[in-house]
Amino acid sequence: MSNGVSHTDVKVVVNAVGLTKADYRGNPSTLCQGCGHNSISSQIIAACYELNLLPEEIVKFSGIGCSSKSPFYFLSRSFGFNGLHGRMPSLATGALFADHTLRGIGVSGDGDTASIGMGQFKHLLRRNMRLVYIVENNGVYGLTKGQFSATADQGLELKSHGINPYMPIDIAWEALVGHATFVARSFAGDPKQVKELIKAALNHNGVAVLDIISPCVTFNNVDHATHSYAWGKEHETALHELSYVPRAEEILLEYDEGEVREVELHDGSMIVLKKLGQDYDPTNREAAMKVLEESNRCHCLITGLIYIDPNQPSMWDIYQLTETPLNRLREDQLRPSRETLAELNRVFQA
Amino acid sequence: METQIALEEQMKLSSKIVNDFSITVATVNGSGSQTSNSAILRAIFKMGIPVSGKNIFPSNIQGLPTWYTIRVNKDGFVARKKEADILIAMNPATFSEDLESLVPGGAFFYADDIRLSITRDDVVAYPMPVKQLIRQVDIPSYLRDYVANMVYVGILAQMIGIDLEKIRQALEFHFKGKAKPVEINFGVVSLAAAWARENLEKKDPYLLEPMDATAGLILTDGNTAAALGAIYGGVQFVSWYPITPATSLAENLQQYLPKLRKDPQTGKNTYVVVQAEDELAAIGMAIGAGWGGLRAMSSTSGPGLSLMTEYLGLGYFSEVPVVVWDVQRVGPSTGLPTRTAQGDLTFVAFMGHGDTQNIILMPGSVNECFEFAWKAFDLAEQFQTPVIVLSDLDFGMNQWMGKPFEYPDQPMNRGKVLWEEDLEKLEGKWARYRDVDDDGIPYRTLIGNRHPKAAYFTRGTGHDEYANYSEEPEDWHALLNRLKKKFETLKPYLPQPVEERMEGAKINLLSFGSTEPAIQEARALLQKEGIATDFTRIRSFPFTDRVKEICSRYERNYVIEMNRDGQLHQLLRMYYPEIASKMISYAYTDGLPLTAKQIIDFVLSEER
Known part of the structure; x- marks a missing residue:
């Protein structure tokens, strides 16, 4: 071998289910270079790989827009459905009923969620469908070349559209008010936090909303805008440093007593939150509202797990389905017997 | 004195009219008359006499006028008849109008607390002491209003000869065997019948006599039939949003699924029903479920279907099986939510932007509502595309006789799936x-x-x-x-057209959906006028080749439908331009089901 490395020495690194990281990749991205969305796709890949999830056990969903193209750029071995603008929640809800053993990842954007999709977004939260709902939030319409979205800052000035006169919609706030059982905010420029939040979200028994500020390098990377890299780096205040710990793993992280808060998920896994200055309790909805309101007032970007309620019943708990996935039931399990129809006919007869 | 003579003349002319008349019950919407009217209808059905029941109701919860029409016909012609032979007037607001609508010699039963004058002398008027009789019943006062309508059931039963035992059976059907409400309601019926026996003298010609014409038949509505058909078709996922007149389809699914579709071992569900936040979400869920491999459906009406159009277009293009029932009401726009029409045909055929086409099934009886409900899943999965079933309010919410539902005669076709x-x-x-x-x-x-x-x-x-x-x-x-x-x-x-021939027929009456009873009655009457007709009922779109073969045979095909623009006529001429001149359109819409008379008048005007 010319490079001096013998063939047998090449080590293929695999995870506990025998897959390489490449098995989690998607097709090459056609989004802009430096787009925050690509960074989030990478963290989805890393999270699934590190959690030892089989790609075949994940289903990807999206609506319409730049963000919604991204599921094609990760997890090629997972089924995906790129649906209609703002109506991915309904699509995902119906599809996931086909096989309750699967986990859903939905990727949306601020245009997709905060405008046409607001209704379905809110109703998804009410039902607590088991779905990771990521909003790649850049405050701007990219594919149609740079119009203000509903999450754009009031007073933001963009090249061809002047100054935005309207108040922004806050996705995390809407999620919290809408009774989401997992609400997080992160920043595409903070990959470690994004990854840990995705891991925790994937193991949450219900809907998990991740509002990820994901700068648009082409149309909205004005330094003073809250959806830019510069502003995000400058203003990010993490509520805590967090790690997701699967049930099987021992907690190896060492923190001084009194600095750590653990939240147990339904399957026994843990989210470990390391205190950063402030003493924040993410299971307290009132406190979560307060912290969001304060961050808006002081114009800073609060990131981390804002709220979690691991105990609410999910849609699976409510619907009581057969253990066999519905899409594998046989005809004799789906068509009632001849005798039952004869009985019904007797009731309607003269 | 003159009045009396006129009436006696009428009576002599008509003498006895047995098992051939129509009854209209005029009430206030929300007054609980549904139970009373259903009891009359089903009791007559149980007497072996052919019958149908149609509710002409307002888009309102309480207070506006509503009419229930029952057609009794020994020959089995039970299409809507415009004229009322017997009228039961319970609503002061429409009292005078109702009286006017009665045929000469007709019977007019009215609640005697309505202090309006009887302005016609060519009808028989029977006052009914509703309030007075109800006061004699030993029930809590809050229940009195609910059972007051049973008074007219009892009086009518006595005066036209409805078997009281059959009324009891009909109430048992209505209350699903619950003894207490059956007892209370039947008590009022018996009391009122006894009062009529003592106090009223029969002066009108209308009478019922038991027959054997309904033995083995069932009496039900199209939405119930559709729900049951879907269940026997193995429906797994239903997402819907309430809309008249489709609501009862989903509600019937909710009623019957828990009884018929739990895993016998574990008691777990093999189905899902979700009431969505709107039609946009209902269809999104159904498309998701169909994509995931479930037999998925939704039910809606015109306005809901407009909202569903975008997702159905995606379903067509990305090849996702799904079934949607369009129980048509009157459009455009919100239209007449509680009235019937066949105005969605061309919309549904090409629903969606770009080059789009959809499979449409068009049931023409409650039996076909059942059959097409299970077949729709087979077609949707076999061809991986949305299937729209076009029903209408007349089917969906009114009572029709039919044969017993037939168990599916084919195994499920789940289409080309690779595991x-x-x-x-x-x-x-x-x-x-x-x-x-x-x-x-x-x-x-x-x-x-x-x-x-x-x-x-x-x-x-x-x-x-x-x-x-x-x-x-x-x-x-x-x-x-x-x-x-x-x-x-x-x-x-796809289902082929239904064809019926008549000796010597040179013209064809062609239709789809719920208009068949009116057309069949018209054919019988036209035959008496010396005009023989063949009949064709189209049951699916895209049209099968057979449709063209049939239409080519006749110089004149009368395309009969309940819309303004003659939508079936439009489609036929578009697909078969070479025989377009053989198509004559009779399209009429006023919100009410067609009558035989409308069809006869049109055909005669063209043929003579």
Whole structure:
């Protein structure tokens, strides 16, 4: 071998289910270079790989827009459905009923969620469908070349559209008010936090909303805008440093007593939150509202797990389905017997 | 004195009219008359006499006028008849109008607390002491209003000869065997019948006599039939949003699914019903479920279908099976929510932007509502495309006689689905949108398939055979034309037209959906006028070749439908321009079901 490395020495690194990281990749991205969305796709890949999830056990969903193209750029071995603008929640809800053993990842954007999709977004939260709902939030319409979205800052000035006169919609706030059982905010420029939040979200028994500020390098990377890299780096205040710990793993992280808060998920896994200055309790909805309101007032970007309620019943708990996935039931399990129809006919007869 | 003479003249002329008349009950909406009217209807049915019941009701919860019409006909002609022979007037607001609508010699039963004068001397008027009789019943006062309508049931039963025992049985059906309400209501019926026996003298000609014409038949509505048909078709996922007149379809699913579709061992559900936040979400869920491999459906009406159009277009293009029932009401726009029409045909045929086409099934009886409900799933899965079933309010919410529902005579057709073992045999080599069998129908895999090559990415954007994004002109052209080919493949699998011949017929009466009873009655009467007619009822779209063969036979095909523009007529002329001149349109819409008279008048005006 010319490079001096013998063939047998090449080590293929695999995870506990025998897959390489490449098995989690998607097709090459056609989004802009430096787009925050690509960074989030990478963290989805890393999270699934590190959690030892089989790609075949994940289903990807999206609506319409730049963000919604991204599921094609990760997890090629997972089924995906790129649906209609703002109506991915309904699509995902119906599809996931086909096989309750699967986990859903939905990727949306601020245009997709905060405008046409607001209704379905809110109703998804009410039902607590088991779905990771990521909003790649850049405050701007990219594919149609740079119009203000509903999450754009009031007073933001963009090249061809002047100054935005309207108040922004806050996705995390809407999620919290809408009774989401997992609400997080992160920043595409903070990959470690994004990854840990995705891991925790994937193991949450219900809907998990991740509002990820994901700068648009082409149309909205004005330094003073809250959806830019510069502003995000400058203003990010993490509520805590967090790690997701699967049930099987021992907690190896060492923190001084009194600095750590653990939240147990339904399957026994843990989210470990390391205190950063402030003493924040993410299971307290009132406190979560307060912290969001304060961050808006002081114009800073609060990131981390804002709220979690691991105990609410999910849609699976409510619907009581057969253990066999519905899409594998046989005809004799789906068509009632001849005798039952004869009985019904007797009731309607003269 | 003169009045009395006129009436006696009428009586002599008509003497006795047995098992051939119509009854209209005029009440205030929300007054609980549904139970009373259903009891009358089902009791007559149980006496063996052919009957139908139609509710002409307002879009209102309480307070506006509503009419229930019952057609009794010994020959089995139970289409709507415009004229009322017997009228039961319980609503002061429409009292005078109702009195005017009665035929000469008709019977007019009225609540005697309505202090309005009887302005006609050519009808028989019977006052009913509703309030007075109800006061004699020993029930809590809050229940009195609910059972007051049973007074007219009892009086009518006595005066036209409805068997009281049959009324009891009808109440048992209505209250699903619950003893207490049956007892209370039947008590009022008996009391009122006894009062009539003592106090009223029969002066009108209308009488019922038991027959044997309904033995073995069932009496039900199209929405119940559709729900049951879907259940026997193995429906797994229902997402819906309330809308008149489709609501009771989903509600029937909710009522019957828990009884018929729990796993016998575990008691767990093999179905899902979700009341969505709107029609946009209802169809999104159904498309998701259909994509995931479930027998998925929704039920709606025109305005809801407008909202569903975008997702159904995605369903057509990305080839997702789903079934949607359109229980038509009157459009455009909000239209007349509680009245019937057949105005969605051309909309549904091409629903969606771009080049789109849809399979439409058009049931023409409650039996076909049942049959097409299960068949729709087979067609949707076999051809991987949305199937729209066009019912209407007249079917959906009114009571029709039919044969007993027939158990599906074919096993389920789940279409071309590749599971893990199939992909192993293929060594993972497959493409979602490849036309392997040269029939335009590709193979699909379903979520949960653990084979590493099973997954594909579904999209509403242009795609190649592997479902990858493509803007290549060749890919787009090939894809759209394969979809067209699929629609050619499927034609022979669709329900063929129903055909009926008559000796010497030179003209054809052609229709779809709920208009058959009026047409059949018209044919019998036209025959008496010396005009023989054949009959064709189209049951699906795209049209099968048989439709053209039939229409070519006649110089004149009368295309009869309940809309303004003659939509079936439009489609037939568009697909068969060479025989367009043989098509004559009779299209009429006023919100009410067609009558035989309307059809006869039109055909006579053309033929003479």
